[in-house]
Amino acid sequence: MTFRDETATGRALAEFSLPDLPERIxxxxxxxxxxxEEVARYNAAPSPRFRGLVKPSDAEAELNGYRMRTARKLDWEKQADAAETAFARNGFLLLVGDRQIEDLDTEIDLIADPVVSFVRLIPLVGG
Incomplete structure (x- = not known):
């Protein structure tokens, strides 16, 4: 199963794979x-930059990531809760195959669709 970050035009920014997931999730x-997984990878070697789905508290957004004020370990559960909140507020799209997932309770068949894409949405400034 592959997780892929994409731009709104479909260009891949980053991806990683995780083996041994259930067939449905x-x-x-x-x-x-x-x-x-992304927090575990970051926590293994904390750095001034975090490339994850949602912004950690006290971090500043940068192009394709977040600048941490100090390199520190992150709490994956807080980040996961923030990701759920961001999804509910249209902070990112979740694409599986050729369909957009609109409800986090939707079951996904990973055998039929082994690539899941995340598209971060950036609010426009101004009007």
Missing amino acids: SARELVRLRVR
């Missing part, structure tokens, strides 16, 4: 699993 579990 809810979108909520999938988002939380993705966040747990």
Whole structure:
């Protein structure tokens, strides 16, 4: 199963794979699993830059990531909760195959659709 970050035009920004996932999983579990994995990778070697789905508290947004005020370990559960909130507020799109997931309780068949794409939405400034 592959997690892919994409631009709104479909250009891949980053991707990583996780083996041994169940054949079916809810979108909520999938988002939380993705966040747990990216936080674990970051926590293994904390740095001034975090490339994850949602902004950690006290970080500043940069192009394709977040600048941390101090390199520190992150709490994956707080990040996962923030990701669920961001999804509910249209902070990112979740695409599976050729369909957009609109509800985190939707079941996803990972055998039929082994690539899940995340598209971060950036609010426009001004009007």
